[in-house]
Amino acid sequence: MSSWGSTYKMRKIEALKSVKSINGLADLLGFKASALGYILFKLPDAQKYNSFTIPKRSGGRRSISAPVPRLMLLQKKISTLLNDCLAEIEGKLSSPAHGFKLGRSIFTNAAHHRGRRYVLNLDLKDFFPSIHFGRIAGYFEKSRDFGLDPKIARILANVLCHKSSLPQGSPSSPVVSNLLARMLDIHLAKLAKRNRLTYTRYADDLTFSTNLNVFPEAVAKRVSEHVWQLGPELISTIGSCGFSINDLKTRMLYRSSRQEVTGLVVNDKVSVPVEYRRWARAAVARLVKTGAYFKPTPKGFIGPQPATPDAGSLDHLEGCLSHIYNAHRFQRSQAALGRALHHAPDELNSDEHVYRRFLFYTKFYVPEKPVIVCEGETDSIYIAAAISAMGGYYPDLIDAKLKPGEQNRFNVRFFKHSSIAGRLLELNGGTDALKNFCRIYVDQTKKFKGGLLSQPTIVIVDNDKAGRDVVNYAKGIAKNQGLPAIKGLNYVFTRPNLYVVSIQSPANAPDCVIEDLFPAHLLNTKLGGKVLTLSNQKVGDNEYGKMYFAKHVVPHADPKDFSGFSQLLDTLVEVIADFSSRVQVQPATKKA
Numbered sequence: 001m002s003s004w005g006s007t008y009k010m011r012k013i014e015a016l017k018s019v020k021s022i023n024g025l026a027d028l029l030g031f032k033a034s035a036l037g038y039i040l041f042k043l044p045d046a047q048k049y050n051s052f053t054i055p056k057r058s059g060g061r062r063s064i065s066a067p068v069p070r071l072m073l074l075q076k077k078i079s080t081l082l083n084d085c086l087a088e089i090e091g092k093l094s095s096p097a098h099g100f101k102l103g104r105s106i107f108t109n110a111a112h113h114r115g116r117r118y119v120l121n122l123d124l125k126d127f128f129p130s131i132h133f134g135r136i137a138g139y140f141e142k143s144r145d146f147g148l149d150p151k152i153a154r155i156l157a158n159v160l161c162h163k164s165s166l167p168q169g170s171p172s173s174p175v176v177s178n179l180l181a182r183m184l185d186i187h188l189a190k191l192a193k194r195n196r197l198t199y200t201r202y203a204d205d206l207t208f209s210t211n212l213n214v215f216p217e218a219v220a221k222r223v224s225e226h227v228w229q230l231g232p233e234l235i236s237t238i239g240s241c242g243f244s245i246n247d248l249k250t251r252m253l254y255r256s257s258r259q260e261v262t263g264l265v266v267n268d269k270v271s272v273p274v275e276y277r278r279w280a281r282a283a284v285a286r287l288v289k290t291g292a293y294f295k296p297t298p299k300g301f302i303g304p305q306p307a308t309p310d311a312g313s314l315d316h317l318e319g320c321l322s323h324i325y326n327a328h329r330f331q332r333s334q335a336a337l338g339r340a341l342h343h344a345p346d347e348l349n350s351d352e353h354v355y356r357r358f359l360f361y362t363k364f365y366v367p368e369k370p371v372i373v374c375e376g377e378t379d380s381i382y383i384a385a386a387i388s389a390m391g392g393y394y395p396d397l398i399d400a401k402l403k404p405g406e407q408n409r410f411n412v413r414f415f416k417h418s419s420i421a422g423r424l425l426e427l428n429g430g431t432d433a434l435k436n437f438c439r440i441y442v443d444q445t446k447k448f449k450g451g452l453l454s455q456p457t458i459v460i461v462d463n464d465k466a467g468r469d470v471v472n473y474a475k476g477i478a479k480n481q482g483l484p485a486i487k488g489l490n491y492v493f494t495r496p497n498l499y500v501v502s503i504q505s506p507a508n509a510p511d512c513v514i515e516d517l518f519p520a521h522l523l524n525t526k527l528g529g530k531v532l533t534l535s536n537q538k539v540g541d542n543e544y545g546k547m548y549f550a551k552h553v554v555p556h557a558d559p560k561d562f563s564g565f566s567q568l569l570d571t572l573v574e575v576i577a578d579f580s581s582r583v584q585v586q587p588a589t590k591k592a
Contacts, residue, residue, distance in 0.1 A: 012084040029077040065167035075172040082175045099203035100174030107330040109202040110261040113209035119259045120208040123249035127204035131166040184241035228252045272327045280320045284358045291450030321355040356424040360444045366451035373415045373459045376429045380414040381550040386565035431466035456579040459500045463512040474500040490571045506564045517564035
């Protein structure tokens, strides 16, 4: 068997090989032939992409060419097909490529080089631009793995290229680059194995490492104390595969100094550089104190800010914090290998506390819209559907002119539960989590000074024993804050902007959960002979659960089936108006 399982039956590749016409290619992609023809022959090249630049961390600007929506959809379909083909080519054996691959990342790439005596980093010059139209068409037509009809190969190359080369910003460029670089990986992996080296590639970043006392000269040779010369075999191998080396980014790193691979420190464990973490911590501290922070300097995260520093966006800072969080999560996953239990420690580390502070500040303290926090995901689906169905009566909650699915349709934002929210915000679902959220949020916001409060955060609970416990807890907080108790309201306000809303039964029943707001005939809907269960326990063989109800029954309900939500929606409008009366409404700072 040849390398990476090429003798396996390749269903996707065989299907692609059998295509002989544009109609056949469109059918395989699940794309209209007329739409494919329009993109190929009628849409002007100047109208296919939107080009712009973004700053590089090392300085300078990176050119991005983002395809227009119809071309992006086509490229996404091609990307899915080619990723399936690549998986068939590689089979069960592991590839040294870690970029743009499911289950792989900069962390898995760096982990291969942890704790080594030598780490050699190389960078391929003009990686995407060097993969041009001729190379792509030739690869699909003549490579052993594909061998496509020449016309189909040229059609693919036409769709995949911009200005005759692979564009950065296209959803199909990553998989195409991995396909074209596969032969490079095969040859360099063989070179590494012969010389007892470990080799990996992340996009255009190549790394070799070893614990040998002397680094193999076939790959790199020391010419003076800290000057290294790449070996002729390495240079010729890279050149013969159609790539070239960016000499300015070649670095040999020793165990006695800091070793980095794809921006991660690998001397001991895979971690984020300490300067990066310190900068993120300082940025969050400044943000919650002043409502703004400064972007890092082009040289990185070390040194003084320029005389006129640029204000940073929340998206950028959140990306930095997420990167640090993912590094810790990767460390935990590595430590858990071989253990029976795979769980995070109960206590948050210092970096996670910083990320928590940022999330509380941006998502709940200065949100762009009122935020609704429910016990679980299904509650948010119900309420969103009710607002959509009755939007004409609630202009404060929805822009009725926009269609379902359009951005900014809702004038409120529904908090989405996630693993990060579960760990950092302790929002794991259920009323106990909401009670704990109220406690932590009030405590966190005592330290917030920056930003302008303009929107409320609204916690919604069922009117049952557990829900009333959350309401009473919020009343206790309000009392401690010296806020007067007001009877007859379906909500409780606590500083700075937190409300707890209790669902009320349309029939004034003593206990009410959110599903009670639906009419009986909707709750009695049978799906495939199965009936709805509202139990949080395991669903029986003849039952379906709340999530299935939310996704398959609620979307098809008649607008009048949401009339039971009127009182809840009235309360939401009342809460938003109440908070507006408490503060001077100004836009929350998202970019400073």
